[in-house]
Amino acid sequence: MAATMNKNTNNGAGNDDDERALPSLLAAARPFLRGDLEDAAAAGDPDLPSLVSVLRAAGAGECYHKHGTFLDHLLDTHRILRLWGAPRAVSRCGLFHSSYSNSYVNLAIFQPDTGRERVRSIIGAPAERLVHLFCVVPRHQLIHDDLLFHYTDQELRDHLAASSLSQDDDTSSPWRVKLRSVLPVEGVVARHIRTGEPVALSRRVVAAFLLMTVADFSDQYTDYQDELFGNGDGRLEFTGDNWGALWPGTGKPGLWVSAMSRIAALYHLIARDDRLLIRENNNNKQVEGGDEAVVGELVVPPVYEGCTRVLDAEEQKAARELYWEAICSRGGKAGKEVEAMLRESVGRNPFVGEPWLALAQVLLNGSRYEEAAAAAARGVRLLLEWGSSWDKRVSWEGWVSWGRLMRDKARRREWPRSAWGIINLGLVEGVANCN
Incomplete structure (x- = not known):
């Protein structure tokens, strides 16, 4: 639905406003990140x-x-x-x-x-x-x-x-x-x-x-509360009473x-x-x-x-399902198909950061560095603005650090091409120099 589209998005890409916003957002968040x-x-x-x-x-x-x-x-x-x-x-x-x-x-x-x-x-x-x-x-x-x-x-x-x-x-x-x-x-x-x-x-x-x-x-x-209260339509009207739902659920983002x-x-x-x-x-x-x-x-x-x-509640649900299918595909889908799913996800719900970061990684894998940097900046900005994570399998601090690292790599036009190279990732630029 057009009413839910982010006015600052462009075909699943961020913009320069995100880069300008990040320094002050990071400065405010740094004590909590640390x-x-x-x-x-x-x-x-x-x-x-x-x-x-x-x-x-x-x-x-x-x-x-x-x-x-x-x-x-x-x-x-x-x-x-x-x-x-x-x-x-x-x-x-x-x-x-x-x-x-x-x-x-x-x-x-x-x-x-x-x-x-x-x-x-x-x-x-x-x-x-x-x-x-x-x-x-x-x-x-x-x-x-x-x-x-x-x-x-x-x-x-x-x-x-x-x-x-x-x-x-x-x-x-x-x-x-x-x-x-x-x-x-x-x-x-x-x-x-x-x-x-x-x-x-x-x-x-x-x-x-x-x-x-x-x-x-x-x-x-998370989806645990969705199961408890029958929130399958995402309207959060608390009409269900599934008291036997097993905690903590699947970890899927909640509606x-x-x-x-x-x-x-x-x-x-x-x-x-x-x-x-x-x-x-x-x-x-x-x-x-x-x-x-x-x-x-x-x-x-x-x-x-x-x-x-x-x-819109249906847009929210569709966006989540697209993200979940993309993030859990385990290599079973081609990169272009995963990219298309993530672009549609952020188009339907542009207000949470994690789908933008998943998109940034797909773009990095394809050596599309400018697009990756923009997507990572948008994802980090949204996470910093929320102060909490949407995909709660990883902490807010963890998502922010991952997004910052991908943004750094995209701006340097580099990304590992081996499993050991991915494992080696960790240091966010500028952090050590602040100590």
């Missing part, structure tokens, strides 16, 4: 090492999570939010999210009633309030039933296009009317998942939970990208309306009181082209 908490702290949160120590001491590293341990998931979610430029309170919420347990999982490493004061003293009152709210509201009902399922894909696309043209203060614009009908300016009231008491949520808090949900799903979701593009689009609309609201109030800080101030500015992540593209 696992250097001290450096990552210097880049955004000076207390990060001590916060992680608290999580370790609380046993987060011993608790299970869908893609590893709870500690791994918390660290990865925090990394994603930091790379997206989220305010400190939101990033810290990502680091401690679900630690009181929530409507999805039982992971109460801190007690929600007696442990709040302790957590507040560790991460600060704003972040702790977000963590508490995140853990006590029925998040699935709030995000999916009350918000997302009120929009069709085409409606989201139309409203994104209309919002990009909204330079005036016309509150009667259809996209603003619809948004405020499902998420009023004054926020919403949810019900506490344990007590049933009303819980007031400002609109920015809801937006922060949307942002965190995209980060949360992107870090953990989450379409649903998260919808959440990201809704987040973009909220952020756009929020900016217009502030302007309409002549920058009156009244709109930033209370929980609005806790969340701060609604920063828009770079994924999905700045959260402006909605990926």
